[in-house]
Amino acid sequence: xxxxxxxxxxxxxxxxxxxxxxxxxxxxxxxxxxxxxxxxxxxxxxxxxxxxxxxxxxxxxxxxxxxxxxxxxxxxxxxxxxxxxxxxxxxxxxxxxxxxxxxxxxxxxxxxxxxxxxxxxxxxxxxxxxxxxxxxxxxxxxxxxxxxxxxxxxxxxxxxxxxxxxxxxxxxxxxxxxxxxxxxxxxxxxxxxxxxxxxxxxxxxxxxxxxxxxxxxxxxxxxxxxxxxxxxxxxxxxxxxxxxxxxxxxxxxxxxxxxxxxxxxxxxxxxxxxxxxxxxxxxxxxxxxx
Numbered sequence: 314x315x316x317x318x319x320x321x322x323x324x325x326x327x328x329x330x331x332x333x334x335x336x337x338x339x340x341x342x343x344x345x346x347x348x349x350x351x352x353x354x355x356x357x358x359x360x361x362x363x364x365x366x367x368x369x370x371x372x373x374x375x376x377x378x379x380x381x382x383x384x385x386x387x388x389x390x391x392x393x394x395x396x397x398x399x400x401x402x403x404x405x406x407x408x409x410x411x412x413x414x415x416x417x418x419x420x421x422x423x424x425x426x427x428x429x430x431x432x433x434x435x436x437x438x439x440x441x442x443x444x445x446x447x448x449x450x451x452x453x454x455x456x457x458x459x460x461x462x463x464x465x466x467x468x469x470x471x472x473x474x475x476x477x478x479x480x481x482x483x484x485x486x487x488x489x490x491x492x493x494x495x496x497x498x499x500x501x502x503x504x505x506x507x508x509x510x511x512x513x514x515x516x517x518x519x520x521x522x523x524x525x526x527x528x529x530x531x532x533x534x535x536x537x538x539x540x541x542x543x544x545x546x547x548x549x550x551x552x553x554x555x556x557x558x559x560x561x562x563x564x565x566x567x568x569x570x571x572x573x574x575x576x577x578x579x580x581x582x583x584x585x586x587x588x589x590x591x592x593x594x595x596x597x598x599x600x601x602x603x
Contacts, residue, residue, distance in 0.1 A: 323349070323351075323397065323423065323425065323432070323537055323547050326350060326351075327350075327351045327352070327396070327397055328351065328352045328353075328354060328395070328396075328397065329345070329351050329352070329353050329354075329395070329397035329398060329399050329423065330353075330354050330355070330356050330388045330389075330392050330395045330397070330398050330399070331353050331354065331355050331388070331398070331399040331400070332356070332359060332361055332384035332385060332387060332388035332398060332399065332400040333355060333359075333361060333384075333400070333401070333516075334355075334359060334360065334361050334362065335361075335515055335516045335517040336516065336517040337401055337516050337517075337523075337526060338353055338355050339523070340523050340524075340526055340527040340530065341353065341399065341401065341421060341526065341527070341530045344527065344530045344531060344534060345399070345530065345534070348534045348538070349534060349537055349538070351397070353399065356388055356391045356392045356395075358391065359387060359388060359391050360387075361384050361387070361400075364380045364383050364384060364387075365380055366515065367403075367405075367513070367514035367515050368469050368480075368484065368486045368513065368515060369469070369471060369478060369480040369484065369511075370480055370484055370486075376404075377402040377403060377404045377418065377420055378402070378420060378422070378433065380402045381400040381401060381402040381420055381421075381422045381433075382400070382422065382424075382431075384400035384402070385398045385399075385400045385422060385424045385431075388400065389426050395426065396425065396426050396427065397423065397424065397425060397426070398423075398424050398426070399421065399422065399423055399424075400421075400422050400424075401419065401420060401421045401422070401516075401526055401529070402419075402420055403417060403418060403419045403420075403514070403516075403522060403525070403526070404417075404418045405417055405418075405441065405443045405514060408439060411439075414439050415439065415441050415443040415444065416437055416438065416439050416441065417437070417438050417439075417440070417441035417443060417521075417522060417525050418435070418436075418437045419435070419436050419437075419522070419525045419526050419528070419529040420433055420434065420435050420529055421433070421434040421526065421529045421530050421532075421533045422434075422533075423533055423537065430546070430579065432533055432536045432537055432547060432548050432578075433533070433536075434529045434530055434531070434532035434533025434534070434535075434536060435529055435532055436525055436526075436528035436529035436531075436532055438525050438528070440521060440524075440525070441521055441522070441525070442461040442462060442466055442512050442519070442521055443512055443514060444457075444461060444511070444512050445478075445509060445510060445511035445512065446509075446510050446511075447473060447476070447507050447508070447509050447510075448498065448502075448507065448508050448510055449502065449506070449507050450502070451495050451498045451499050451502070454470070454494070454495075454498040454508060454510045455491060455494065455495060455498070457510050458491075458494055458510065461512050463491075463494065464488075464489065464490055464491070464494075465520060466512060466513070466518065466519055466520060466521065467486070467487070467488065467512070467513030467515070467518030467519060468488060468494065468510055468511065468512060468513055469484065469485065469486045469488075469510075469511050469512075469513050470483075470484075470485040470486075470488065470494070470497040470498055470501055470508050470509070470510055470511075471483065471484050471485075471501070471508070471509040471510075471511065472484070472501050472504065472505045472508070472509070473501075473505050473506070473507040473508065473509050474505070477509075478509040478511070479505075479509075482504075482505065483500075483501050483504060483505070485497040485500075485501070486513060486515075487518075498510065535550070536548050536550050541577035541579060541580060541582055542582070542584075543577060543580055543582035544577060544579055544580040544582065546577060546578070546579035546580065548577065548578040548579065549575055549576070549577045549578075549582075550575060550576075551573045551574065551575055552574055552575065552576035552583075553573075553574045553576075554570045554572070554573050554574070555570065555571050555572045555573075555574065555585070556568050556569065556570060556571060557569075557571040558570060558571040558588065558590060558592065558593040559571075559592050559593060560592065560593050560595055560597075560598035560600065560601055561591075561592035561593060561594065561595055562595040562598065562601050563595070563598060563600050563601055565598055565599065565600045565601075567593040567597050567598050567599065568597065568599075569590070569593035569594075569597055570588055571587065571588065572585050572586060572587050572588060573585070573586055573588065574586075
């Protein structure tokens, strides 16, 4: 298959199936339709929860990217006529530089069945309500839920064993209101002595995550619209940045970016392009401002 044929499918007039069962198409599909001109359809009967859930009832056994790829494969299997598929996945944990902050990393994958070519949009943000609290009474659980924006943002209530969540003992999700939440917390406290109350990070129960997913979709679109000058494949974007821009006063290399390197993910064509700034501000020079 030619690169032009493969690239041509990732453009206006094409149709992509979206491997989701939690309403992610509400934020992804309008962007893909508007900026790529592609129609998006959600296949019926596709169970993406089998690849892992954030409600802890099904553990995810692979990386976020591998889970997204598994969803793509499942979508292609359920719709043999589809040539393109979308899938997304997130991951949550401590910020790599500020461990006291939580970070949400979202990816959105667009894959071509025939060639195996894929584009991956990404977005990472500390704007997340990812959190939990172990509570011994209902009022503490309700206070935590109010702090994360419940009921607009969902929560799950899980049993506790040795200070850790034990979803195999008890798990309540899709809690609709404060009355139901209070009852769920009280029930698990009666059974375990404490309840693990956690933000529901499933996309349809977490508007903050939906916003991050929209940003990852925007990055995917940027990659899809950036074509390699050598082979015309999409995904020709900045792959690395080189420091060393000279200080405007003394000429010593600084940590400021000197050049950006664009790389094609299809044919490895690389071009280094100098940044527009002629020199670095002396405030960032290790000699002028040590």
